[in-house]
Amino acid sequence: MISNRMKSDKSFSLFIIIMFGIFMIPISGANAGKITDTLQDQQPVATPAEDLMNVVLPEYTSWKTAELTGKLRLESLPLTPTLKIFMRRDSLLSITVRAPFVGEVGRIQITRDSLLAINKMKKVYCSESLGDLRYEYPKFIGDLQSLLLGRIVVFKSGQLSQRNADFIDINVVEGDSLLIENTRWSLTFPKNRTEYDEFGYEYQVCGNGRIASLCADVQSLDVQLRMDFDYLNPKTDMTVTYIKEEEPKFMVSLLLDAPVWEAKVPTPVRINNKYRQVSISQFIKSF
Numbered sequence: 001m002i003s004n005r006m007k008s009d010k011s012f013s014l015f016i017i018i019m020f021g022i023f024m025i026p027i028s029g030a031n032a033g034k035i036t037d038t039l040q041d042q043q044p045v046a047t048p049a050e051d052l053m054n055v056v057l058p059e060y061t062s063w064k065t066a067e068l069t070g071k072l073r074l075e076s077l078p079l080t081p082t083l084k085i086f087m088r089r090d091s092l093l094s095i096t097v098r099a100p101f102v103g104e105v106g107r108i109q110i111t112r113d114s115l116l117a118i119n120k121m122k123k124v125y126c127s128e129s130l131g132d133l134r135y136e137y138p139k140f141i142g143d144l145q146s147l148l149l150g151r152i153v154v155f156k157s158g159q160l161s162q163r164n165a166d167f168i169d170i171n172v173v174e175g176d177s178l179l180i181e182n183t184r185w186s187l188t189f190p191k192n193r194t195e196y197d198e199f200g201y202e203y204q205v206c207g208n209g210r211i212a213s214l215c216a217d218v219q220s221l222d223v224q225l226r227m228d229f230d231y232l233n234p235k236t237d238m239t240v241t242y243i244k245e246e247e248p249k250f251m252v253s254l255l256l257d258a259p260v261w262e263a264k265v266p267t268p269v270r271i272n273n274k275y276r277q278v279s280i281s282q283f284i285k286s287f
Helices: 009-017 048-059 131-136 140-148 280-285
Strands: 065-073 082-088 092-099 103-111 114-119 124-129 169-172 183-189 199-206 211-218 223-232 235-244 247-256
Touching: 048 169, 048 183, 082 140, 082 247, 092 140, 103 140, 114 280, 124 280
Parallel strands: none
Antiparallel strands: 065 082, 065 247, 082 092, 092 103, 103 114, 114 124, 169 183, 183 199, 199 211, 211 223, 223 235, 235 247
């Protein structure tokens, strides 16, 4: 049975997109005891969690605003649109889509309370409240922003940090995991996950702390959301695949440049009386 935390199908559709997270086992202290001469030069062996935290956290630049630019690849589109993603931390996510020889064709704006999506070519828009989602998942914007930046996040608890590193199983991947570009850690939620858990997700993380892949699934719906990352310095290729009953139903790729920190706020979007308001399902069909 689906958890009663999911207030509606609409909220759940938005909710599953941002279901991701990881955590570490607690960092244990050094064992107390008498130190003999033969042990004075020995160093404590780091746990997998300590290794991961030492690699990942120094790379997480603090920020207030950021901008990502790149390209959107979708098989059904005859052209390759460009993207500009502006983020004000924890409060605003604005995605502008531009087509060659045309200019801006669409925009999506997500705040803590609402979603606004505009198709400028068809002169339609949809505006939806995110009140239920915010109530159930207050940090959803920040977590989505972190994921777009290629950062590990903890489901409903924000970006990975020392304070939220207590909700995951972490294991070192067997094989040649010493090369930094190879997968080194596997991070699984919930702890001690079994086949009977309704919801779960797993990260594969490279030796340099970058995410290789993320897969979240909901048992009762037989759906998965998979994200794969490929790093082409300084660009990041992010592929998102929606899978239903073990069959890929939708795939989109984002080729993103390195983020620009402390970016300027984009020009506000304006809707006049030439635009027609539609539902989310009608908006999707407008493309």
